[in-house]
Amino acid sequence: MTAHESFSGAAEAAAPRSEERDGLLAIILRHPFAWLIALLGLVFAILPVWGDNVQLRESLLLAAVYVTLASNLNIVLGYAGYVNFGNIVFFGLGGYVCVYLVSEWQWPLGVAALIAGILVSLLALIFGLGILRLRGAFFALATIGVNEAVKAFVANFEPWGGAAGIYLSLDVYEPLGGPGQALWIVYFLIVAVMTASLFLSYAIKRSKFGLGLLAIGENEDAAAVLGVHTPRYKALAYSASAFLPAIVGGLYFFKTGTIEPGGAFDLTRSIEAIVMVMLGGIGSVTGAALGAFLYEELRGVLLTTEAFSHFQLVIAGLLLLGIVLFAPGGLMGFVYRRWPRARRLLQ
Amino acid sequence: MTALLEVTGINKRFGGVHAVHNLSLTVQDGEILGLIGPNGAGKSTVFNVINGIYPPDQGRVVFKGQDITGEPPYRIARRGVARAHQIVQPLASMTVLENCTVGACFGQADLPLGRARDVVHEAAEIVGLTDRLDHLAGQLTTAGKKHLELARALSARPELLLLDEVLAGLNPTEIERMIAVIRRIRDRGIAILMIEHVMRAVMSLSDRVVVLNLGGKLAEGTPQSVTRNPDVIAAYLGEPEPTAVSEGL
Numbered sequence A: 001m002t003a004h005e006s007f008s009g010a011a012e013a014a015a016p017r018s019e020e021r022d023g024l025l026a027i028i029l030r031h032p033f034a035w036l037i038a039l040l041g042l043v044f045a046i047l048p049v050w051g052d053n054v055q056l057r058e059s060l061l062l063a064a065v066y067v068t069l070a071s072n073l074n075i076v077l078g079y080a081g082y083v084n085f086g087n088i089v090f091f092g093l094g095g096y097v098c099v100y101l102v103s104e105w106q107w108p109l110g111v112a113a114l115i116a117g118i119l120v121s122l123l124a125l126i127f128g129l130g131i132l133r134l135r136g137a138f139f140a141l142a143t144i145g146v147n148e149a150v151k152a153f154v155a156n157f158e159p160w161g162g163a164a165g166i167y168l169s170l171d172v173y174e175p176l177g178g179p180g181q182a183l184w185i186v187y188f189l190i191v192a193v194m195t196a197s198l199f200l201s202y203a204i205k206r207s208k209f210g211l212g213l214l215a216i217g218e219n220e221d222a223a224a225v226l227g228v229h230t231p232r233y234k235a236l237a238y239s240a241s242a243f244l245p246a247i248v249g250g251l252y253f254f255k256t257g258t259i260e261p262g263g264a265f266d267l268t269r270s271i272e273a274i275v276m277v278m279l280g281g282i283g284s285v286t287g288a289a290l291g292a293f294l295y296e297e298l299r300g301v302l303l304t305t306e307a308f309s310h311f312q313l314v315i316a317g318l319l320l321l322g323i324v325l326f327a328p329g330g331l332m333g334f335v336y337r338r339w340p341r342a343r344r345l346l347q
Numbered sequence B: 001m002t003a004l005l006e007v008t009g010i011n012k013r014f015g016g017v018h019a020v021h022n023l024s025l026t027v028q029d030g031e032i033l034g035l036i037g038p039n040g041a042g043k044s045t046v047f048n049v050i051n052g053i054y055p056p057d058q059g060r061v062v063f064k065g066q067d068i069t070g071e072p073p074y075r076i077a078r079r080g081v082a083r084a085h086q087i088v089q090p091l092a093s094m095t096v097l098e099n100c101t102v103g104a105c106f107g108q109a110d111l112p113l114g115r116a117r118d119v120v121h122e123a124a125e126i127v128g129l130t131d132r133l134d135h136l137a138g139q140l141t142t143a144g145k146k147h148l149e150l151a152r153a154l155s156a157r158p159e160l161l162l163l164d165e166v167l168a169g170l171n172p173t174e175i176e177r178m179i180a181v182i183r184r185i186r187d188r189g190i191a192i193l194m195i196e197h198v199m200r201a202v203m204s205l206s207d208r209v210v211v212l213n214l215g216g217k218l219a220e221g222t223p224q225s226v227t228r229n230p231d232v233i234a235a236y237l238g239e240p241e242p243t244a245v246s247e248g249l
Helices: A003-014 A024-030 A032-046 A054-079 A088-104 A109-131 A136-155 A170-176 A178-205 A208-218 A220-225 A230-256 A267-280 A285-304 A312-326 A330-338 B043-050 B073-079 B096-106 B113-127 B142-155 B172-187 B199-205 B223-228 B230-237
Strands: B005-014 B017-027 B032-036 B058-063 B081-084 B160-164 B191-195 B208-213 B216-221
Touching: A032 A178, A054 A088, A054 A178, A054 A208, A054 A230, A054 A267, A054 A285, A088 A109, A088 A136, A088 A230, A088 A267, A109 A136, A109 A178, A109 A230, A136 A267, A170 A178, A178 A208, A178 A230, A178 A285, A208 A220, A208 A230, A208 B096, A220 A230, A220 B073, A267 A285, A267 A312, A267 A330, A285 A312, A285 A330, B005 B043, B017 B032, B017 B043, B017 B058, B017 B216, B032 B043, B032 B199, B043 B160, B043 B191, B073 B081, B073 B096, B081 B142, B096 B113, B096 B142, B113 B142, B113 B172, B142 B160, B142 B172, B172 B191, B172 B199, B199 B223, B208 B223, B208 B230, B216 B223, B216 B230, B223 B230
Parallel strands: B032 B191, B032 B208, B081 B160, B160 B191
Antiparallel strands: B005 B017, B005 B058, B208 B216
16 A cells, blocks of 8 residues: 555656646646637637727637537547537527527527527437437437437427528617627627637546546447446536537527528538547647637638639538548647647647 | 355346356455356356346346346446456557546546546556556557556456456466466455466466356366366366366467
């Protein structure tokens, strides 16, 4: 029982995961990555305000939405190793719940978005307990099924406007000081949700919960034999990854002022989110954010370039193929290999 | 006196194959029980039933007085049963330290992340992996991966350790070392149920031996009495030549 004492020195060096519970300040100092996330959120919030640049704001808003989608997808895809092809269902359903609550019940935006997040998360927990019994390709197919089923249901659900969807009247923007100011407020809220997403990904990665998920991602059977409650962990991860995308969906569709099934449950967006995670580096918090940002910028360039505007998805497909074949670790995989120390700073 | 583990009358069929046939065995506190038998005798199936990979068709598994028959593996691990696999199952892109931390945090010890370190270092020290804690599990040698299986299982601080051919694939020097390691584990009061083909190890380590053949129990007793049993000799070799049994098969 005394043997471990003599090894405590080596333990310090080799134990990045093991931390004692202590003061807030010590925790902050030990987590430089958390500071990077906060800094990123600040930069996003300040940049467009500087010079009142509405065009930049719109571009960053889309980037923030995609960073949110990609980093939450990464919890299931990157940590637990389950390919969620239907991840966009959280975004669309959150959008519907929020828009409905705002337009029909005149709920304040913040409350409506929060309720949307909670409801979709609970729904994901129930779905998750069912479909996460499946593995590999069967799970991926089931997630597409969930998205398509929800889409078909919503398209026939009259209170939500059926196939035509819901249009918001301009009145809903009045409590936020009119449409012009509402756009700014929504932008700041989306940036806050993006920042929260990155914090969540990071916190999960550094927790016992995250260790369990990573073990499942490596080898699910071995994880179960080691004592990881695999069904519960997978369902919780699936549910957690639904919360913030649902909120960001609510904010996004509040901002666009209209929501219909085709736009809300668009499988293309699901696949693009997967491309983003793979591009940045599967399982890496930085990677998911970087991949989402780069992909969104690339898409912007392609859409505005005459020659490529119709081939944007072809490029996305080729990109995914290239990554899977030649660089399965994505950009951060390359960085981690080249500079192993970066793993500590850029989680 | 109740045993630590009591397996009573378990049967397991896979299609037409009767893999385990009406088998009963007990493991006492602090004991090493060797489980031997020719290939295909159903030894690994017995392990899979004990730690919940699949339920038995009939029979009961009782651990520490509680019926655990048919419970999922993660619950059985929590109760204090840990396993080292015959076919190594490293969490390949995680480090040795992280692999063992999973054992410590989710097994019987159920530690918070921050308190796993000491337990992991102790387990690594017993097994002799301390100098490779920051290596990726997937990059270890075969022997290293075998050691990792053991260290990871030990990190859970189990009361019963299931060792499935931890000596297979090791060279004679490594086997000698591993035998010493297993002794050290037993000396800490952990009971061991061990499947092993290396007879030298079984004979020197086991308090008792159960011999399986064709899914059923062929013999049970001290290592010496079992090796003199004509049925056992026949099952292994088909000829009455006791000395031949004592070398690896």
